[in-house]
Amino acid sequence: MKKTILIIEDEEDLLELLEYNLQKEGYETLGFLNTKNVEKCLQEEPIDLLIVDRNLPGMEGSEFVQTLRQKGFMQAVIFVTAKDSDANIEEGFLRGCDDYLTKPYNMKELLLRIKAILARTTPKQNSTLSYRDLVLDLEAHTLHVNTKAVELTKLEFDLLRTLIENKNSVLSREFLLEHVWKSDDFFQDKTVNVAINRLKAKIDPTKEKEYIKSVWGVGYSLC
Numbered sequence: 001m002k003k004t005i006l007i008i009e010d011e012e013d014l015l016e017l018l019e020y021n022l023q024k025e026g027y028e029t030l031g032f033l034n035t036k037n038v039e040k041c042l043q044e045e046p047i048d049l050l051i052v053d054r055n056l057p058g059m060e061g062s063e064f065v066q067t068l069r070q071k072g073f074m075q076a077v078i079f080v081t082a083k084d085s086d087a088n089i090e091e092g093f094l095r096g097c098d099d100y101l102t103k104p105y106n107m108k109e110l111l112l113r114i115k116a117i118l119a120r121t122t123p124k125q126n127s128t129l130s131y132r133d134l135v136l137d138l139e140a141h142t143l144h145v146n147t148k149a150v151e152l153t154k155l156e157f158d159l160l161r162t163l164i165e166n167k168n169s170v171l172s173r174e175f176l177l178e179h180v181w182k183s184d185d186f187f188q189d190k191t192v193n194v195a196i197n198r199l200k201a202k203i204d205p206t207k208e209k210e211y212i213k214s215v216w217g218v219g220y221s222l223c
Helices: 012-024 038-044 061-070 086-094 107-121 154-165 173-179 189-203
Strands: 004-008 028-032 049-052 076-081 099-102 128-131 134-137 142-145 148-150 212-215 219-222
Touching: 004 012, 004 038, 012 028, 012 107, 028 038, 038 061, 049 061, 049 107, 061 076, 076 086, 076 107, 086 099, 099 107, 128 154, 134 154, 154 173, 154 189, 154 219, 173 189, 173 219, 189 212
Parallel strands: 004 028, 004 049, 049 076, 076 099
Antiparallel strands: 128 134, 134 142, 142 148, 212 219
16 A cells, blocks of 8 residues: 655745655655645545655744644654754754754655655554464465464455454354355355354364354354
């Protein structure tokens, strides 16, 4: 998924240059010439990082970022600014930036800094899903039951994954047909029943653990 970078830069030519270079690197961009409407945008759009000039009309850039932090906006921020004294840089970090780059700057350096910050701040997707002693590896598409590998078909894997992801709910047959089979047009309730029974036989052949229970008239849930 493309990362979205919001830029606040009052020099229109520089704003367009930044957007051009970022888009060329595969980022989505949103550009603003001042701080007006930025907070509204942050509330409505999934923004991954902000590039902010400090010399802005209306409100100084670091003061604006400080108000964002006080309101709970935690997106990464890079100040790109002509304010280059040691006191300016310290002030920028104290007011909430993650990195500070002074003008004039090298575009390649800015792109490297953006890449490094996004690598640190982007949450990593969990590649495993577990329930009791069942562990699904979502990348390798494998299942281990009490550390022992158990082979599943793709349908069985998707069925178990859906049950674990909704472990606190009772899932109707209609829900499972729609989310596992991706259709309910050509299948019947017994389609789900047969698949559940096959899955139960593989993950609990001795019928001692009872991972999956049938809720009469409703559907299935994990025990």
